[in-house]
Amino acid sequence: MKIYLAMDDTDSLDSRGTGKLARATGAEISKEFHVDGISRHQLFVHEDIPFTSHNSCAVIHIEAEKRDDKEWIYETAKECMLGDFVEGSDPGIAVACADEILPPLIAYGRDAQRIILNQKKARTLAKTLGIRLEGLGGTEDGVIGTMAGLGLAKAGNDGRFLMCGQIREMTGPADVATLCAAGVDAVYTIDGHEVRDGMIMIPEGKSAKPCPVDGKKILFVENVDGQYHSVKRG
Structure with missing residues (x-):
């Protein structure tokens, strides 16, 4: 069973990037499950969107045995992110099984690459689809890119692998x-x-x-x- 763990807006201009945190988190998850790869996805760059250098999100692709494994994966990733929280960042985290990432979320991911979105839409979509989504500090704007990452990773044909x-x-x-x-x-x-x-x-x-x-x-x-x-x- 494929499970996706997404994170966004975890860094500041003077800190390690989201990719580095994603790799460290992936290393922890790999102690229990096979990590097939970690992908980077470029989001919309616009003067009205706060971001550090490139406005990208990261997604960890995990091979698990059962649906309930996503709870352990989520809690492990959350602990990693909170343990390396960067002041000035606005991180978001989300986890979903592949079959929970439906066409509306894939479309949302594509939208996040061309228009400005907001937290309300991300949170509403997560609630409707039953996807666990959480902001972990700051303004929590990272939930926007985090949901986009899930859609883009599941759809495929987007981004590049930071690790595989x-x-x-x-x-x-x-x-x-x-x-x-x-x-x-x-x-x-x-x-x-x-x-x-x-x-x-x-x-x-x-x-x-x-x-x-x-x-x-x-x-x-x-x-x-x-x-x-x-x-x-x-």
């Missing part, structure tokens, strides 16, 4: 076979050709950032002077 498999343990250039063994399902050029072998140029100190595409983790690359260079999308 052992991909973060590999930095710098790597060959296709090694990348696939580490967690990438396939490598494609941005113009549609599958790359089955050879080296992929990834900046030193950086790891590959595959994207969710139809249930697969796809790394996109572009050919520059005969070399394939990884492309960061989402």
